[in-house]
Amino acid sequence: MLSTPLTPSLVHGAAEVETTDRGLRPHRLPQWARDQFPDPHLLLMEAQPSGVRVVFTTTARAVALVTHPSRLAYRGADRPRGSVDLVVDGAVVAGSPLADGDVIESDLRTGATEFRPGPAHTTTFDGLPDGDKRVELWLPHNESVELIELRTDAPVTPVPQDDRRVWLHHGSSISHGSNASTPTQVWPAVAARLGDVSLRNLGLGGNALLDPFVARTMRDAPADLISVKLGINVVNLDGMRLRTFVPAVHGFLDTIRDGHPTTPLLLVSAIFCGIHEDTPGPGAVDPESLGTDQVRFVATGRSEEQAQGKLTLRVIRDALASVVEHRADPNLHYLDGTALYGADDAVAHPLPDGLHPDTATHRIIGERFAAHAFTPAGPFG
Numbered sequence: 001m002l003s004t005p006l007t008p009s010l011v012h013g014a015a016e017v018e019t020t021d022r023g024l025r026p027h028r029l030p031q032w033a034r035d036q037f038p039d040p041h042l043l044l045m046e047a048q049p050s051g052v053r054v055v056f057t058t059t060a061r062a063v064a065l066v067t068h069p070s071r072l073a074y075r076g077a078d079r080p081r082g083s084v085d086l087v088v089d090g091a092v093v094a095g096s097p098l099a100d101g102d103v104i105e106s107d108l109r110t111g112a113t114e115f116r117p118g119p120a121h122t123t124t125f126d127g128l129p130d131g132d133k134r135v136e137l138w139l140p141h142n143e144s145v146e147l148i149e150l151r152t153d154a155p156v157t158p159v160p161q162d163d164r165r166v167w168l169h170h171g172s173s174i175s176h177g178s179n180a181s182t183p184t185q186v187w188p189a190v191a192a193r194l195g196d197v198s199l200r201n202l203g204l205g206g207n208a209l210l211d212p213f214v215a216r217t218m219r220d221a222p223a224d225l226i227s228v229k230l231g232i233n234v235v236n237l238d239g240m241r242l243r244t245f246v247p248a249v250h251g252f253l254d255t256i257r258d259g260h261p262t263t264p265l266l267l268v269s270a271i272f273c274g275i276h277e278d279t280p281g282p283g284a285v286d287p288e289s290l291g292t293d294q295v296r297f298v299a300t301g302r303s304e305e306q307a308q309g310k311l312t313l314r315v316i317r318d319a320l321a322s323v324v325e326h327r328a329d330p331n332l333h334y335l336d337g338t339a340l341y342g343a344d345d346a347v348a349h350p351l352p353d354g355l356h357p358d359t360a361t362h363r364i365i366g367e368r369f370a371a372h373a374f375t376p377a378g379p380f381g
Contacts, residue, residue, distance in 0.1 A: 001064065001151040006054070009158040010150070012136075013052040013200050015217065022068050022120075023148040026052045026139065028202060033213040042207050044072060050141035050177050050186060051201030053087070055159045059132050060152035064124040069101030071143040074108055074295070082140025083182040084123040089133050090193065095182045096123045098140060108285055108295070120148055134159060138184050141177035166222055167197040167380070170214060171229030174271065174365075175203025179356040187357075190366025195374035197225065208233045210240075210248040212255065219259035225380045226256060226263055227373070231270030231316040231337065232355075236283030238301065241309035242319065249323050253332070266333045266379045267324055269317040271341035271365065275299040275354050280310035283355070297355040333379040335372060340365045 004010075006024050008017040014026040015033075027034070029046040054065065065084060073079070085095040100121040105114045128135070135156075139145055150156065169175060169188050177186035184190075192199035200221065202214065208230055218226065230249065234240050240248065249267075256265065270276075276283065280301030289296040301310060317336055324334040341349075341361065349361045357365065373380040 001062070001153055002155060004150045004152065004156050006147045006150055007158070010054050010056055011052065011147070012055045012159075012161065012198070014049065015221070020146050022146045025144065025146045028052070028204070029214070029217055033217050036213045037211070042204065044144070045176065045205045045207055047144040048142055048176070048205075049139040049145065050183065050203055051189060051199045052139045054137040054139070054147065054150065055134070056156040057132060057134050057159055058152055058154055058156040059130075060135075060154035060156065061128045061130070062124070062126045062153045063128065063135060063137070064122055064151040065137050065147070066120055066122050066149040066151070067098070067101075067145040067147055068120045069098045069140070069143045069145050071101065071103055073103050073105045075105055079142070080181065082143035084140060085138040085182050085184040086125045087136040087138060087184065088128060092184045093128075094125055095184070096125065098123070098143060101143070108290055109287075138189070141180065141183040141186050162198055164196060164198045165224035166200060167192055167195065167225040167227070168200045168202065168218060168221055168223035169227045169229070170202040170204070170208065170218060171268070172203065172208040172233045173205035174232070174356060175201065175208070175229055176205040177203065177362070178205060179352065179358050180362045181359040185359050185362055187362040187366035187369065190363055191370040191373070194367065194370035195380065197374075197380075206233055206237075209237065210234070210252045212251070215252045215255035218256050223260060223263060226260060227266040227268055228252070228256075229268040229270070229337070230320065231313055232273060232276065234316065235270075235276045235311050235313060236281040236297075236299075236355075238281035238310070240311060242311060242315060243309055245311060245316070246319055246323060249320065250327075253323075253327070257329075262331050264331050264333070264379050265329075266335055266373060267320055268335045268340075269320050269337040270313050271337040271357075272343050272346050273313060273351065273355060274346060276313050278303050278312050278314060280305050280312055294352055296353050339372065340368045
């Protein structure tokens with residue numbers, strides 16, 4: 001096997017790549033943005049490389065990627081491990097779950113955390129097709145990794161950022177990929193394959209909060225298509241009232257437009273989420289679900305608090321539709337998130353934890369988004 005030095009030219013879908021003692025760590029937010037608000041949860045989320053992939057062309061039949069994973073686990077409610085997925089010439093071929101690596105274990109009852117170090121992990125794929133091909137190794141959406149070594153049985157060539165349109169998307173943990181099994185099954189990845197576009201995913205679990213530094217990151221990033229999916233994090237954090245939310249949305253869009261004045265921009269509201277449709281946040285873990293096979297989330301606000309400006313998903317959908325109408329921007333479009341997953345879907349495909357879709361539902365959302373956005377008459381057509 002040949003060893004190829006891992007360089008930033010091999011990494012697609014990241015804002016920047018940090019050099020560490022072990023190798024390279026992809027980041028989805030640039031350093032200046034991380035420095036503005038170094039919140040531990042935000043830093044954890046942006047370092048999970050959802051949508052980031054190692055890309056090259058090669059005639060190799062065998063490929064191995066050495067990484068050092070780091071993950072967050074919840075005592076009594078651990079989640080499945082992340083995965084590295086193999087995509088060859090645009091087709092998803094295989095996936096391989098991670099093992100080893102570091103773990104930060106958190107106790108949801110007490111908030112206490114424990115760090116346990118672990119060794120590196122090697123992901124190996126054999127039996128790749130003959131001939132020259134484009135290989136993409138999609139990194140885990142739910143664990144951070146340091147890229148240590150790429151091994152192949154034939155030389156590799158980095159691929160310049162391809163000539164497909166770049167789709168820049170920002171959203172919550174659902175866009176990030178929560179509860180999807182592998183990185184290529186996250187709904188933006190599903191939609192990107194169907195739309196034949198190059199994805200840059202700024203889905204940040206728990207952090208779609210209209211942060212100005214995220215808007216400036218999007219303003220400065222190359223993009224042919226842009227979407228912003230808002231609602232659920234603002235509600236379950238109980239971080240805004242209607243009075244502050246609407247101006248913040250305008251400001252977020254204004255900043256993006258400073259860098260992309262005419263780029264097609266799709267504003268998407270939250271999918272159906274029964275606990276927050278008419279009940280404000282904050283959201284919380286249901287204490288009765290701790291220690292069971294499935295942690296669940298609940299809303300702790302009261303519906304009557306809407307009179308004081310507290311936000312629910314229905315209120316936010318109306319507000320976002322009104323924002324798009326009043327801006328009168330011919331390249332700004334609105335999509336009601338319940339068209340991607342609505343009340344009827346919640347019966348047929350219930351959210352396992354009351355908040356996040358499973359893998360099959362991610363696929364449904366991605367297919368519906370592509371059918372809406374990427375058709376000739378759609379906003380990204």
